[in-house]
């Protein structure tokens with residue numbers, strides 16, 4: 001009798017352990033597949049809306065700024081904002097996160113329209129159920145309700161004009177771009193091409209892809225300098241490209257022979273500008289994009305009029321501008 005009771009207890013304990021481990025793996029498995037996208041708010045707090053921001057790459061410093069802006073607006077307007085997406089840029093995972101966000105019945109999705117081929121059909125499907133705002137990169141041919149971000153063609157054009165000015169119209173340029181397939185990267189390259197087209201002294205020697213990775217950008221730079229010794233200028237079209245280029249140029253002590261223009265004003269880019277390795281960068285406004293994407297989404301849901309295309313500011317920054325900014329900050333802090 002005693003033995004059989006012990007057996008029952010042992011069995012029950014075993015079954016409980018089994019169930020607990022099943023629950024753990026289901027939960028854990030869900031977390032992995034969903035890129036940490038909780039099914040619903042479990043904090044018990046009440047929110048007005050629930051939005052998801054899907055970036056190209058979670059831990060990218062540029063996207064962390066977009067997240068910061070979005071979180072600030074979310075806080076101010078009682079919005080539960082989730083930041084979910086691929087840990088490293090990956091188009092399939094990106095699309096999957098959008099699908100899963102739609103399935104988990106959020107109130108709105110904010111994401112890039114990276115490519116017409118893959119993003120437009122999905123965005124059109126999502127928009128039948130809930131609002132989608134594109135951010136940073138537009139899928140202009142989709143049914144997305146609005147776009148907020150840089151005018152990517154214009155920003156590339158600006159880069160081209162800056163390069164002409166800084167090199168006196170004499171340069172053999174290598175372009176390192178984030179991805180060949182991404183709309184905004186194509187536009188940044190096209191804008192640049194159009195700006196330098198009529199300059200006889202400027203030739204575009206090659207266009208390579210970094211897959212938005214700094215390490216890849218560095219590898220490609222090394223390869224370009226080996227394969228095309230005539231290259232004396234680089235144009236990096238996504239946030240980490242110029243940093244990768246600068247690392248190699250610095251390492252081989254070619255600072256005075258190679259001109260670099262990049263994108264964004266992340267701390268490392270600014271460091272290389274101060275040092276004189278990077279000569280110029282196209283500044284975007286990721287924080288503002290994030291912030292305004294949330295307020296625009298609220299306006300859309302509440303039936304207010306929202307402009308379908310909102311371009312945030314873009315401008316060129318060089319060492320002199322950086323110095324001026326530091327002086328202004330110092331003045332303001334006195």
Ligand code: BGC
Pocket residue numbers: 056057060062136137178184212237238239240263264
């Ligand atoms: C682009 C983003 C991209 C990031 C990659 C930025 O310049 O606007 O779309 O994900 O670079 O580092």
